[in-house]
Each structure stands twice: as structure tokens, then as C-alpha cells.
Amino acid sequence: MASPIEQLPGWVYQALPEFVDHLEKELGSWDNQWGPLYYRRIPTKAFWVQNIWLNPFMAHFTSISEAARLLKSIQRNWAPLLVRNFRRGQLIQEQLPHIPLDKPREFPFVVPPAPMGAWTLLDEHTLLASAHTTSPFPGGTIQFVENKIDPPSRAYLKLQEALVRLGAWPGPGDLCIDAGASPGGWTWVLTRLGAQVIAIDRAPLAPHLMEHPLVRYVKHDAFTLKPQDLGPVDWVFSDVICYPPRLFGWIEQWLSLGLAKNYVCTIKMQGDPDMETTARFAAIPGSTVVHLSYNKHELTWLYRHPGESTDRPEGKAVFPVPMTEEPLCK
Structure with a gap:
């Protein structure tokens, strides 16, 4: 039997470690906090975040397998953000479908349309999770395979x-x-x-x-x-x-x-x-x-622009053209 889920009104904001003060200024106030996660019952816009959990819920469970089953019953893709009970959290994640959490990606690539959920443990028997978040990347972060030779800057x-x-x-x-x-x-x-x-x-x-x-x-x-x-x-x-x-x-x-x-x-x-x-x-x-x-x-x-066309507008300059250091207007 699935564990009871308590849907939480509002959003959970995942702070950027180096800009916590910026997020706190944006939020003004919050109703609870668990490490880098700030919970606010009345949502407000915030930009200095790593991720926003849009439909958060809490769920109580008795075993690792029960927690994994609960998450899998909602959707496939889940990324952990563990702030405590790390080993227990790792064991739960191992029972979820595999996703590459920190594998560097080649550019370009298309983000899969399936939502990327986020979850954490509040204690040994309580999940905090959200099936939908603002970031399409696991944990709100992404790494690319780096070219350390050709680009003139990072x-x-x-x-x-x-x-x-x-x-x-x-x-x-x-x-x-x-x-x-x-x-x-x-x-x-x-x-x-x-x-x-x-x-x-x-x-x-x-x-x-x-x-x-x-x-x-x-x-x-x-x-x-x-x-x-x-x-x-x-x-x-x-x-x-x-x-x-x-x-x-x-x-x-x-x-x-x-x-x-x-x-x-x-x-x-x-x-x-x-x-x-x-x-x-x-x-x-x-x-x-x-x-x-x-x-x-x-x-x-x-x-x-939502109505963008691939057609080239009339009168647009076409390359190649000579390189110049002359201004286009005076």
C-alpha cells in the first residue's frame, strides 16, 4: 500500500551556495528551511536559485524499498538533494531508475521532455519531494565536456x-x-x-x-x-x-x-x-x-519568439563578408 502523501501549498526554493543572501532578500520570509531548501507557502518569483520545486509534498515511509516504490509510482526521473541521512538516501536512489546525475554532456543536446523530479530526506522516515521543478537538469545543475584548447575563454x-x-x-x-x-x-x-x-x-x-x-x-x-x-x-x-x-x-x-x-x-x-x-x-x-x-x-x-520562422527576412545581410574594424555607423 502506498504511503500517504501530504501535498504542500507553495514552492520549495533550492538556494545557490554562494548566493544564499540574494535568495533570502528575494523571498523576504519563508515558512521552513531544510539546509539549502527554503519553503514558502505563498509562492513568489525568485531568480537567485539553483532550482524551484513547484509541487512539493511530504511522505512518510517505513523502509527504503517503500520510499523507492512511492517515487517510482509518480514518475520515472528523480534526482536526490541529500542534506542528511546520506547513506539511507543513496540506498533509495539505487532502487530508482538510473539517470546520469553528474555525467558531463556533449553540446548540443536536446533535453528529454520527461519531467525531472527532486527529493530529499527530512529524517529517516520522511521524504520531501516534487515531481516538477524549474530546472530540466538533475539537481538543477549541468556539466559539459570541456574543450580546453580551442575556445578563447570559458x-x-x-x-x-x-x-x-x-x-x-x-x-x-x-x-x-x-x-x-x-x-x-x-x-x-x-x-x-x-x-x-x-x-x-x-x-x-x-x-x-x-x-x-x-x-x-x-x-x-x-x-x-x-x-x-x-x-x-x-x-x-x-x-x-x-x-x-x-x-x-x-x-x-x-x-x-x-x-x-x-x-x-x-x-x-x-x-x-x-x-x-x-x-x-x-x-x-x-x-x-x-x-x-x-x-x-x-x-x-x-x-x-513563439512565432519564429526559419525563413530569412528580406534584406538581411548574408555572409561571408570581409572582416572589418570600421564602425557600422558614426
Whole structure:
């Protein structure tokens, strides 16, 4: 007989170890806490999280096999987040269907559509779990197989994760803006996907990217360039170091003109997190704001237009074109 389940109203927030204070500021108050897990009966938006458990429940069990049966009766995929009773938790996980918890993944890959659940032990006989979470990755984290030779910076890992989270990425024939491109980590990812890139930065890219036939380098402050001088394009990427309101103002121009369909932008924090601008990004319909596994003191804004077409808009520039250091406008 299945163990009784007590459904909990609200959400459970899984804190980022290095940004617990940011999450606590976002939540304001909470009703219970178990290690890195903060339970709030009345849900509220929070972005400085590793994962959010969306339909939490508690269940009491008498044996390891009973706990495993309970979880399997709900769905297949479960990832543990153990904060106590570690050995008992490991034994329960061993009886669940295998999932690669910390295996580095090759990029790109498509996240399976099946939900990824999360669970922990509150004591020897009590489960806290949620079948649905905001992250598609086990435990809210992912690792990629690293290329330690070709990319000019490790920032490429952040873009790979963002594209997998978005569930889409550029391909041959797509035209991309890479703002704040130097030294070229994101441009490197995009060219490997076969996309054409207008890479904008005051500093040059790595030499092999400056000479790449799919790359046009523009020596300029990206935010002083008007979208109508650059677009239409398929994708806009930004990893520019700037205050969040400046990034938001630039993105507002792009959105109002409809000159791009897809966006991946890093919201970099200077000191205390800018909650107000983060909320403005999140309020854009169809948007997602997340803290990626490869983010530091920053968040990532993801946007994909629901009516995106693979057709190339009329008048869009077609590569290859000569590399240049001349600004597109004066």
C-alpha cells in the first residue's frame, strides 16, 4: 500500500551556495528551511536559485524499498538533494531508475521532455519531494565536456548551457549579433554551429576568430549602435559587462523594432543584485530569467519568439563578408 502523501501549498526554493543572501532578500520570509531548501507557502518569483520545486509534498515511509516504490509510482526521473541521512538516501536512489546525475554532456543536446523530479530526506522516515521543478537538469545543475584548447575563454560553457535551456540554437544560414564578444568564447560556439556572426567589441577577438570566414568583427561599443543599423538578424547575444539598466534599454530598442527573434543576454550585477531591472526582464512576455550553472554574479535572460520562422527576412545581410574594424555607423 502506498504511503500517504501530504501535498504542500507553495514552492520549495533550492538556494545557490554562494548566493544564499540574494535568495533570502528575494523571498523576504519563508515558512521552513531544510539546509539549502527554503519553503514558502505563498509562492513568489525568485531568480537567485539553483532550482524551484513547484509541487512539493511530504511522505512518510517505513523502509527504503517503500520510499523507492512511492517515487517510482509518480514518475520515472528523480534526482536526490541529500542534506542528511546520506547513506539511507543513496540506498533509495539505487532502487530508482538510473539517470546520469553528474555525467558531463556533449553540446548540443536536446533535453528529454520527461519531467525531472527532486527529493530529499527530512529524517529517516520522511521524504520531501516534487515531481516538477524549474530546472530540466538533475539537481538543477549541468556539466559539459570541456574543450580546453580551442575556445578563447570559458564563457563558451555559459552560452552552451543557455542554448540547451532555451531548447534552440542557431544553425547554418542564421545571422547573429554577439555584443561584448571579445575574446570570442560565444562567437566560437556560434561558428561551430555554422552560424554567421557580427562580433562587436572594442577589444579584438582571438586571432583564429578574427580570420574566421563566418565572423565579421566590428570595433565598437555595441550599445551605441542602433538596431536598425545591424538588423534584421536571427539572434542577439550579449555578454557585455555593464549595469543592467543599460542592457535593458538596448534590448527594449530591439524588441520595439522587431529586428530579432531570439535573445540570450547576461545580466551582470555590479555590487548588490539589481532586483528591479531583473523583474523588468522577467516581465517581457515569453521570457525566462535564470541563474545558470556556469553563471557567476549574474543572471541570464532567455527569449525565443513563439512565432519564429526559419525563413530569412528580406534584406538581411548574408555572409561571408570581409572582416572589418570600421564602425557600422558614426
